[in-house]
Amino acid sequence: MSPRPMVRPGGRSARVQESVHAAVRELEAEVGRGALTVPLIAARAGVTPSTVYRRWGDLQELLSDVAVERLRPDGPPEDHGDLAADLTAWAEQFLEEMASPPGRAYVRDALLGDPDGDNAGQCSDYAAAQIAIILARAADRGQRAPDVEEVIDRVVAPMLYRILFRRGSFGTGYARDLVTALLAPREPSAGANPPLGGR
Amino acid sequence: MSPRPMVRPGGRSARVQESVHAAVRELEAEVGRGALTVPLIAARAGVTPSTVYRRWGDLQELLSDVAVERLRPDGPPEDHGDLAADLTAWAEQFLEEMASPPGRAYVRDALLGDPDGDNAGQCSDYAAAQIAIILARAADRGQRAPDVEEVIDRVVAPMLYRILFRRGSFGTGYARDLVTALLAPREPSAGANPPLGGR
C-alpha cells in the first residue's frame, strides 16, 4: 500500500527520489499546484510514471512527502537571550510561514495523502524539536519555563487551527498574544482570561 | 473550478444531490472508504459520472461535502446546569467522536478537497455555535465565562491538533484537563502553568 522504502544514500533509489522531488518543486512553480499530475512529474524527472506509482502509490502521497521536506526547519531557532523573546519570535515566524498561501498548501498536503498520519506526525515533531531547543535554553539560563506539550497546546495548536479551519488572514500579532497569554501569570479573576491584546 | 451551485429545495438538483450523498454513505459502509470511485457512486445514485464531475469536480470534494454533513451536530449540547460541566461534557463527546477512526476520516475529508477552506470553515462554525450556546447559558445563570474564541483556542484547537498531527490515541481525560485549565484561575507562580492532570 505505502511502499516508501528505505533509501540508502548515494544509491539509485536516492537519485530517483531526489529527481522526482525536484521535478515536483519545479513544476509546482511553473504550472501551479493544481495542474500537477504523475505523468507530468515523471516526465520531468526522467522516470516512468509506474516508478512514481510504485514508490509513492499516489500523487497525494508524493506531494505529502515533498511538503514535509519543505516544512522542515532549516536551522535552530534564533537566540534572543530570553524565553519570551525566543518563543515570540519563533511563533511569529512560524505563523507567517504557515499562514501564507504556499504554507497552507504545504500543511494541507502534508496532512493529506497520509493514511497513517506519519507525515503529519513528522511535522509536529519538527515544531516540537524547535520548541524544545528554546525551552532548554531557558532552563540553562535558570528561567522557569513551561514544557513542550504546553507550548504546543497553547501556541502551536491554536495557530494551526486558524490556518486550517478559518480562511481569514491574521497578523503575526496573534502569535505574540498566544505566547504572552501562556507565559504571563494571570490575575485570579473569574474563570475568564484577560482579553488578548491586538486582534 | 468549484461549481457547487445553488440548490433550490425540491428541485431536481436537490434530488440528485441527496441521491449522490446517500450513495456515498451507503457505499462507504459497504465497500469501505478506499474503494470509493466516482463511477461507482454515480451508478448507485442513478446518475452518470459526468454529473458528479460537473457538480463536484472531484471525488475529494464530494467526500468533503458528505463529511461536513456528518460532522454537523444533530442538536444543542446537553444542559447540566453548570458551565464547567457543560463544557467538559461537550468537549469529551467532541473528542470521542473526532478521535475515533471514522471521525478522523471525516475531519480529514472535510479539510481535504476544499481549496477555498469553505467546508473546513463550516466545521469550525458548527463547533463555535455549540460553544456559544453553552456560554450563553452560563451568562444567563450569571456565571462568568470566557468568550468563544478563547474556548476554541484553548480546548478545540489542542484536541484537533492531536487528532490531526499525532496518531497516538488518547482518552477523554484530555478534554477534561483542557476545560479545567481554561476555567480554573491559576496561581500566579512563575511563567510555567501547573501540569495538566492525567496524561
Place this chain on the structure above:
DNA sequence: ACCTTAAAGCAAAATCCTTGCGTCAAGCCG
C-alpha cells in the same frame, strides 16, 4: 402555455492508473 436557463444524459476521446515481465543496479558473500 411558451421561453429561458441551468443542470443532466450520452457517448467519444483523452488521460491516467495498474500490472506483468524483463532488465539493471546495488549490496553481499564466497
Place this chain on the structure above:
DNA sequence: CGGCTTGACGCAAGGATTTTGCTTTAAGGT
C-alpha cells in the same frame, strides 16, 4: 575480484477513470 541475491526501474499493454461537446430534460419566470 567475480558471481549471486534482492529490490527497484523501464516498458508496454490493458483497464479504469476523467474530460468534453452536444443533446435533452426539467425548473422557474413571463
